[in-house]
Amino acid sequence: MRIAMIGTGYVGLVSGVCFSDFGHDVICVDKDPTKIARLQSGEVPIFEPGLEDLMARNVAAGRLTFTTDLKAAVDGAGAVFIAVGTPTRRGDGHADLTYVMAAAEEIGAALTDYAVVVTKSTVPVGTNRKVAEAVGRQAKVEFDVASNPEFLREGAAIDDFMRPDRVVVGVESEPARKVMADIYKPLFLREFPVVYTGLETAEMIKYAANAFLATKITFINEIAALCERVGADVKAVSKGMGLDGRIGAKFLHAGPGYGGSCFPKDTKALARIGQEVGVPMQITETVIKVNEEIKRRMIDKIFEALDGAPAGKTVAVLGVTFKPNTDDMRDAPSLTIVPALVGAGAKVRVTDPEGQREGEALLPGVKWVENAYQAGQGADLVVLLTEWNEFRALDLGKLARKMNAARMVDLRNVYDRDEVLAAGFVGFEGVGR
Numbered sequence: 001m002r003i004a005m006i007g008t009g010y011v012g013l014v015s016g017v018c019f020s021d022f023g024h025d026v027i028c029v030d031k032d033p034t035k036i037a038r039l040q041s042g043e044v045p046i047f048e049p050g051l052e053d054l055m056a057r058n059v060a061a062g063r064l065t066f067t068t069d070l071k072a073a074v075d076g077a078g079a080v081f082i083a084v085g086t087p088t089r090r091g092d093g094h095a096d097l098t099y100v101m102a103a104a105e106e107i108g109a110a111l112t113d114y115a116v117v118v119t120k121s122t123v124p125v126g127t128n129r130k131v132a133e134a135v136g137r138q139a140k141v142e143f144d145v146a147s148n149p150e151f152l153r154e155g156a157a158i159d160d161f162m163r164p165d166r167v168v169v170g171v172e173s174e175p176a177r178k179v180m181a182d183i184y185k186p187l188f189l190r191e192f193p194v195v196y197t198g199l200e201t202a203e204m205i206k207y208a209a210n211a212f213l214a215t216k217i218t219f220i221n222e223i224a225a226l227c228e229r230v231g232a233d234v235k236a237v238s239k240g241m242g243l244d245g246r247i248g249a250k251f252l253h254a255g256p257g258y259g260g261s262c263f264p265k266d267t268k269a270l271a272r273i274g275q276e277v278g279v280p281m282q283i284t285e286t287v288i289k290v291n292e293e294i295k296r297r298m299i300d301k302i303f304e305a306l307d308g309a310p311a312g313k314t315v316a317v318l319g320v321t322f323k324p325n326t327d328d329m330r331d332a333p334s335l336t337i338v339p340a341l342v343g344a345g346a347k348v349r350v351t352d353p354e355g356q357r358e359g360e361a362l363l364p365g366v367k368w369v370e371n372a373y374q375a376g377q378g379a380d381l382v383v384l385l386t387e388w389n390e391f392r393a394l395d396l397g398k399l400a401r402k403m404n405a406a407r408m409v410d411l412r413n414v415y416d417r418d419e420v421l422a423a424g425f426v427g428f429e430g431v432g433r
Contacts, residue, residue, distance in 0.1 A: 004073040004080045006103045010046055011150045012083030017055045018161040020064035022186045027073040028066050039066040047327035047354045050158045074110035079179055083120040093268040095124050104131045108138030116179045118146045122206055124273050128199040144176035147199050149206035155325025167194045170202025210266040211284045216251040217258045218287045221294045224254035224432025234432025254432045256333035256411045257294040259322035264331040295336040305381055305409050305429055311345030316375035319386025320355045327354040329362055334385055338363050349375040353388055380405045387412040396423030
């Protein structure tokens, strides 16, 4: 099938590349000519393991192309996916649908034959009805709309797309259902579940899933704070909880709070939807509030490790992206924690395998270095903020010898206290331990 993918951000690019690997003829569209030129030259503008090789293979096979010409891409397509950004709107916390609606209008004007217009972007409940209206104002041919929310984890997006827990498809006509079934036929043949629902239900599944996962993270972070006060170990608590099949072990890792492109935006949007329809999402609203408090609690923990006097001290920060295996800095805990250190007068050195490209603009006043040992040279404290693999097996003795005062705050609970102290550190703090 010929597929047009409107938007070459994280979701659009990964989805377009993976659809082409299914055997579809995919044209990815973006208004940014510089981005399209980079993609045409084989350069991937985001960091996602395996994406560059997969893209190159499908470009070489002739199944994947890139263009700024939306009209040409839509012409003859059986499905047109909208995968543009829906950032949090300033002032009210709602998802900004400006780009979605603009894309819908352009798609409507470009349609030359029946197609299914599929919303891949995360959008508030009711948006696909508005998309249908926007397309209909311009379209001269019949069309259907569908909701197909993404569930891609940054750093594992290709595997999530190729081997999903489920695919959610919101449709209201048999022709649209058939088109979507044809698109996802390779997954159906491998018996991955495809869940068909109405439009509003599909939209709600996305928000409900992300809000629940954000709640799970925030819950274990609150338990971690309690563990610190009563002498319990949150890692053991998490393991004991996670072995219960009704709960599960995933997303029960204490740390500095959630971040990234989805959880902060989607929890705010869900809370706003509830306010608008008179059904307050009190749990979600509390999760948002507590997550911000957790970040501030991490700052207090770091300041305490510096004897309450960060001014003039050198702090080595290991990792600033919101999670490993991505270059994404959106709503990363580092964007709260590092500026607090700089503002308090600390000298901050930062190292991250992929974060410097975005981080240089977002984290002014820090010095970027190549690795953990350079960051630790003469430092008074090491803060492990993102658990990249290269930070999981550090030569702790070597690091301790390079430091002025060998102290560590491990905000991801990668290391055990006894291990760190035995390596020559004189101070160690984890989370909830």
